[in-house]
Amino acid sequence: MASKTVLVTGADRGFGLRVAQEFLRGGYTVFAGKFLDGFELIDREAEANPGRFITVRLDVESRDSILAMRDEVARHTDRIDVFVSNAAFMGGGPGGMPPPDLKESLIDVPLAEKSVRVNALGALLCTEALLPLMQTGMKRLCYVSSEVASINQMMRDNGFRYPMSKTALNMAVRMLHNSLHGEGFTFRLYHPGPMRRMASDGGLSGEADPKTDPSYSAGLAFPFFTGDRPDEDRLVMVDFLGYVWPF
Amino acid sequence: MVAYFTDISSGFAVRLADEFEKSGVAVTGGVPNGPVDLFVSTENERAKNDFFSVSSGIDPDAIMDAVRRHVSEPLKKLEEVLPYLERGGLKRICFLSGASASVNMNAETSGYGYNMSKAALHNALMIIKNRLGKEGYTFRLYDPMANSLPHTAADYFLKGLGKQHGNEIYGQNEERRLTLRDALGREWPW
Ligand SMILES: NC(=O)c1ccc[n+]([C@@H]2O[C@H](COP(=O)([O-])OP(=O)(O)OC[C@H]3O[C@@H](n4cnc5c(N)ncnc54)[C@H](OP(=O)(O)O)[C@@H]3O)[C@@H](O)[C@H]2O)c1
Numbered sequence: 001m002a003s004k005t006v007l008v009t010g011a012d013r014g015f016g017l018r019v020a021q022e023f024l025r026g027g028y029t030v031f032a033g034k035f036l037d038g039f040e041l042i043d044r045e046a047e048a049n050p051g052r053f054i055t056v057r058l059d060v061e062s063r064d065s066i067l068a069m070r071d072e073v074a075r076h077t078d079r080i081d082v083f084v085s086n087a088a089f090m091g092g093g094p095g096g097m098p099p100p101d102l103k104e105s106l107i108d109v110p111l112a113e114k115s116v117r118v119n120a121l122g123a124l125l126c127t128e129a130l131l132p133l134m135q136t137g138m139k140r141l142c143y144v145s146s147e148v149a150s151i152n153q154m155m156r157d158n159g160f161r162y163p164m165s166k167t168a169l170n171m172a173v174r175m176l177h178n179s180l181h182g183e184g185f186t187f188r189l190y191h192p193g194p195m196r197r198m199a200s201d202g203g204l205s206g207e208a209d210p211k212t213d214p215s216y217s218a219g220l221a222f223p224f225f226t227g228d229r230p231d232e233d234r235l236v237m238v239d240f241l242g243y244v245w246p247f
Numbered sequence: 248m249v250a251y252f253t254d255i256s257s258g259f260a261v262r263l264a265d266e267f268e269k270s271g272v273a274v275t276g277g278v279p280n281g282p283v284d285l286f287v288s289t290e291n292e293r294a295k296n297d298f299f300s301v302s303s304g305i306d307p308d309a310i311m312d313a314v315r316r317h318v319s320e321p322l323k324k325l326e327e328v329l330p331y332l333e334r335g336g337l338k339r340i341c342f343l344s345g346a347s348a349s350v351n352m353n354a355e356t357s358g359y360g361y362n363m364s365k366a367a368l369h370n371a372l373m374i375i376k377n378r379l380g381k382e383g384y385t386f387r388l389y390d391p392m393a394n395s396l397p398h399t400a401a402d403y404f405l406k407g408l409g410k411q412h413g414n415e416i417y418g419q420n421e422e423r424r425l426t427l428r429d430a431l432g433r434e435w436p437w
Binding site: 063106107109112113116117120121124125127128131148149150151152154155156157158159160163164165167168170171172174175176178179180246247 | 300301302304305307310311314315318319322323325326329348349350351353354355356357358359362363364366367368369370371373374375377378381436437
């Protein structure tokens with residue numbers, strides 16, 4: 001495959017879809033992780049760009065699915081240049097803090113563990129699975145994290161399920177960096193900023209503000225994910241405006 | 248005073264409990280039958296199956312086991328003990344942890360389960376502190392290092408940290424912060 005290649009997880013909608021489209025426009029061959037049924041924008045992109053935008057079934061919570069994705073990608077190419085870990089489980093309602101009487105549930109164990117499995121472990125297992133395909137290309141590993149992963153800046157007093165899963169992700173990325181930076185891999189840890197959720201028809205929830213359209217953050221992410229940085233030795237979490245966040 | 252330990256079976260927890268008792272604090276491990284002053288989560292082991300790296304092969308079960316032991320189960324126990332802490336005088340929540348769970352400072356290539364679960368716990372505790380701190384709760388997050396200084400740990404868990412407690416070493420607001428400190432008193436960045 002002559003063009004550069006990228007694999008994006010959770011590319012059915014939102015930031016994942018938009019950043020996959022940015023890569024396509026940037027001349028990359030895109031492998032777009034498809035998780036949802038009924039979200040057809042990703043399929044339409046594949047139909048319009050045969051051989052350049054390829055959907056692959058991917059549930060990052062399942063190692064079997066991750067390995068099947070890797071095998072499917074390997075049928076098309078022997079090289080992935082850029083990996084973008086974007087898939088995330090944010091659902092399940094408010095994250096569980098005790099109300100003032102401290103009697104109700106502090107932690108919903110199944111949902112808390114699912115958050116870590118999808119948002120942190122899933123990213124780690126996808127990285128591990130793709131490493132054999134990433135030995136010769138750009139060796140760029142990109143992870144969509146969040147401001148809520150920053151313990152230093154944590155102002156919330158409620159809902160720790162999703163934030164703690166993103167902190168676990170940051171730690172996983174730190175340890176991957178410890179292992180792989182010496183082998184020439186470079187890392188991007190990205191906070192995309194507040195983004196509205198995308199419905200199956202591409203419509204966005206909430207107040208119309210171009211800066212909270214996932215396309216906006218995806219447009220800013222593309223040069224960050226693909227360009228060079230002066231401080232490649234350091235692992236930093238950078239937001240959509242280019243500011244570095246403390247861990 | 249009464250301290251609730253999530254587990255009193257491991258070596259360091261036993262010695263910590265001894266130190267508490269020397270200071271006149273009764274230690275319980277079962278369902279409390281009255282007010283509790285301190286909640287102490289002692290789970291802090293690196294499991295034998297947690298010594299893989301990305302090149303030797305990630306063990307997802309080891310990671311999720313660590314999340315269960317270091318996050319889900321202790322927070323579930325905290326939930327159970329909160330009504331008893333609410334009735335106690337000190338309202339202090341203590342967790343053993345490790346400096347390797349500092350995202351800033353970690354330099355390891357194995358121990359994903361321990362480090363990811365403890366880093367996650369640190370963020371959960373910051374959110375819990377932001378909530379319960381307003382209600383008078385205080386927090387200790389402590390790296391016992393080589394587990395050789397249980398008296399230092401007991402001292403740190405039991406004493407007050409603000410000037411109002413006669414402790415001039417830390418600033419007036421130390422008790423309002425959540426910090427990860429090790430057995431030598433060093434604060435670790437998150
Ligand atoms: N939106 C924000 O304000 C915001 C802020 C900071 C960071 N972020 C991060 O930015 C990224 C994109 O956010 P977004 O707003 O575009 O979210 P999104 O619309 O929910 O996109 C994430 C996608 O991942 C999918 N997914 C969930 N579980 C999966 C699994 N097991 N395997 C594969 N895919 C899975 C989701 O499907 P389901 O919808 O079925 O769950 C969803 O389609 C996420 O990593 C998020 O954590 C978002």
